[in-house]
């Protein structure tokens with residue numbers, strides 16, 4: 069029988085670490101990072117010991133039956149995984165997603181784990197290798213679907229190498245690993261040469277050591293670049309290794325850094341790049357004033373990636389949200405031309421003071437049709453304040469202001 073359903077509802081299981089260290093069990097992780105969506109639980113909390121598989125499959129059957137009736141959870145309605153497909157009525161698991169560790173070896177400024185001391189250092193409370201072995205022994209686990217990791221940093225999991233090898237050696241056709249790339253995994257290098265869909269995502273977010281350190285909080289740019297290179301060279305499908313760039317305002321939201329990122333990724337043998345934005349920009353209305361700048365940067369990245377002969381991964385959740393904003397505001401964006409000008413004194417002012425003035429101008433004028441910013445400087449100051457003028461220009465670009473001198 070065919071029906072519109074999803075492979076994770078049919079035969080998926082997702083183990084996710086909660087803030088208290090225990091684990092919750094769901095179908096999938098796909099909508100986890102999107103705040104308005106919440107998934108149904110298969111088991112609210114797992115805290116070690118045996119899993120009641122009868123209960124899990126009873127819950128899965130209820131959700132499968134919903135799909136047979138053409139009914140879907142809100143979280144699933146717009147999901148790309150929901151597709152017309154052949155179904156069966158057997159109870160087994162073939163898609164495993166593991167996220168039972170929030171610990172991480174980098175500390176990204178944009179990550180909710182990086183800024184939360186407890187989550188960032190949380191020890192692994194439960195091991196899932198015995199659970200997976202038990203599933204295999206009971207014939208509940210089949211290696212015909214996928215193994216996906218989420219985190220924290222998955223390669224820090226106590227049994228990461230053993231679990232990955234177990235799936236690779238049993239010919240799993242798909243593995244998905246988002247990783248910091250700081251720790252190179254031997255089992256993943258092996259997976260690259262054996263698994264047809266071995267997808268690895270590394271957010272390097274920069275084109276040089278200095279910017280990397282500012283975003284990630286540690287000095288590991290060369291290690292990460294080396295991991296990108298090693299995985300891409302080992303992968304039977306090099307375009308399955310993605311170098312990712314998450315734009316963070318005030319740090320890497322400029323064309324120069326994007327150019328360096330593309331160049332370094334290309335040198336490392338990377339064929340696929342992904343450009344994304346930090347999630348608060350698209351989900352927090354007070355950040356709307358930055359969205360035009362970010363969408364222009366996205367377009368710039370796409371143009372430069374194509375010119376470099378590389379591919380751009382366009383299916384990134386926050387970019388899709390940004391693109392929706394662009395289509396909703398198409399007319400406003402097209403008609404967004406400066407109205408009048410306001411003179412701005414930059415002498416003896418810090419960038420913070422100037423940013424505050426720009427915020428005030430936006431508050432008084434809305435984010436659209438902003439006035440041009442006329443810098444209040446004399447002919448000599450054009451040269452003596454060169455660095456400050458450049459900094460102000462970058463700041464104004466971020467807020468969508470045109471600068472005149």
Ligand code: SF4
Pocket residue numbers: 074075076077095096097098099143144145147148149150
């Ligand atoms: S349709 Fe999407 S959100 Fe729903 S269970 Fe499947 S993958 Fe998860």
